[in-house]
Amino acid sequence: MLTVSHLRKEYATTVAVDDVSIAVQRKEIFGLLGPNGAGKTTTIRAILNIIEPDNGQILFDGIPYNPGISNRIGYLPEERGLYKKNKLLHTIQYLASLKGIPSRTAAIEGRKWLERFNLQQYIHRKVEELSKGNQQKVQFIVSILHNPDLVILDEPFSGLDPVNQILMKDILMDLRSQGKAIIFSTHQMDQAEKLCDNICVINYGRVVLEGDISEIKKRYGKNSLHIEFDGDGSFLKTMPEFQKADVYQNFAEVQLADHGSVNDILRQLVQRLEIRKFEIMEPSLNSIFIDVVGSKGGKA
């Protein structure tokens, strides 16, 4: 559906994106990941033709951008906002009309989506009367109402309560099964891990990691240990058997150093902590991300 090759964009003082190439297929949720300021938004803006890249090519089904293509793309920007003083349905109809949807169709589709998000009672209200979370749902509706082939969602879950997060997740899965290509930009790795088929991690404008999530995890090997415990686990950080330890109140994800046996480690832990779970597994995307962005991804 979408191929971006060798994208480069420079601003006055910085290179925002340097030689970024990604490919997104239909029926796929593609994770565009990276820390703040890595170049995700610039990449998205280039795809949307909001900014002109200095170099590189962006093709939609093999065709470069043309005005008709904007009708096939839906976009939920990270920074949210709608016209405050205008009525909900009017706003939806206007934004849909810019995607080539006649206002009557937009009203029908809008009603349908508002019902799905349980917002039908606000249809004739002003946008400013809605809560932040509800406004965000409206914006999401706007980004998909015109039935686009490519949906670009920048942090779609932020600001939503858990119930709505599940609703949003279900809709994303639906959209994927309908054959849409979805670019999901986030820095919340647990969500990306659960949802994405392929990912691309950008740091300082460059691609530092890409590919199929399960393959990436496999590549990092089964050297990760998930431990659930009661007690004071702070000493885990300094154990020589661990390369790296990410310790929470009663959970820790650690990466094993090459030496030392797992049995020895368990024996040591049992003496100091009440162990509830002890599992060797693939590393989480989160720990891979921290690994890639934190060390290798340093300033080039």
Next chain:
Amino acid sequence: MKKYWSVARWEYLERVKTKTFLFGLFIFPVIMILFGGLPTLLATRPDTETRVIGVIDQTGSLIESLQKKLDEKYKLPDGQPNYVLRNMTDPRFTTLDELKKYGNEMVANEAITGYLLIGKDLYDSNLVEYRSENVGNIRDIERFSSSIREVVTEKKLIQEGMDPARVKKLSTSIEIKTIKLSKSGGEEESGFGQIFITAYLFIMMLMMLILTSGQILVRSVIEEKSNRIIEILVSSCSATDLMVGKILGLSALGLTQIGFWFLIAAVVTLQSGVALISFSSLPLILVYFLLGYIFYAAIFVAVGAPLTTEQEAQQFTQYLTIILVMPIAFAFVAIQNPEAVWIKVLSFFPLLTPTLMVLRIPISMPPLWEIIGTITVLLASSIFMMWAAGKIFRLGILITGKRPTIGEIVHWLKRA
């Protein structure tokens, strides 16, 4: 439907329905009528009650003739005399000072509106005093003055030995009645005022249109920038569509407002018996009007798009308003001498072209080469401004944090 139509429709319909717009639509004419029309109306309204005016006539011979004269000339709508004179000479008071004191008391008691003090030496000094609490009633004073003048003249003629009947016959009071001509033929002088007013009206309309549409335009861009909806917009339609749509929609909004006011003004003026002049150079004036509007609208877009806050916008519209009003200051001088070289030179400066030409054309038609020249310059500037505005708009609307410097904007234009 073209996308710029969607934008135009939205900008127009969503704003025309707002209470602020409707309020402004009605409140402006109401204010204009209250502050402009009402005082004039009250001042020219005929009196409804007879006024009692005291007279201290030291010549002892004028009061009767004056009363007769006033009765002849000024009557209330119901036929009653407008002024009744009251002889204040009273045997109780012998000196003039006592009489004055008595008169002042009468005025204070509101028994009389004021009193005329006609001295013994009237025929030499030609001076009459009018004493009243309100000496601002110009109409009354003018009436007394002319009536006394006539009476005195008649008396003098009789003293010179003329037959009173003959004097009566010969002395006719002349009053000037102003007649406004609707179509100016040979009467240059009489038509001038109205042509000028019509030209002025066009300039005011142009200014209003630019200011209302321009200000809303800048505001709407800033709003869309601050609520970030701009990203959705420019990912859905081109920046050009957005710009053109906004200009179209908001111009229509401005025209609605001005059209409505114009209609009210037309009704009011027609009611008051004044006809607005329509002149043959109207199409030419409309050309300047339109080009001038496009030029200014483009400036608003170009300078407004990179702004990021409401405060900046307010400052900026103030500056632009000053530039816009500047030609009005020239206008008075331009009318007196439309052929002055400096007026001709300034007419080629696109910021001033529309105003100056709209003023000059009705007064005295400038030579053809000047008309072609100024239109060409204005047209070229409008096209350039629109092009530049488009470029600046496209990049400027994505600026949210720091306002770009002039250097950066020049850089944008060069890259284009």
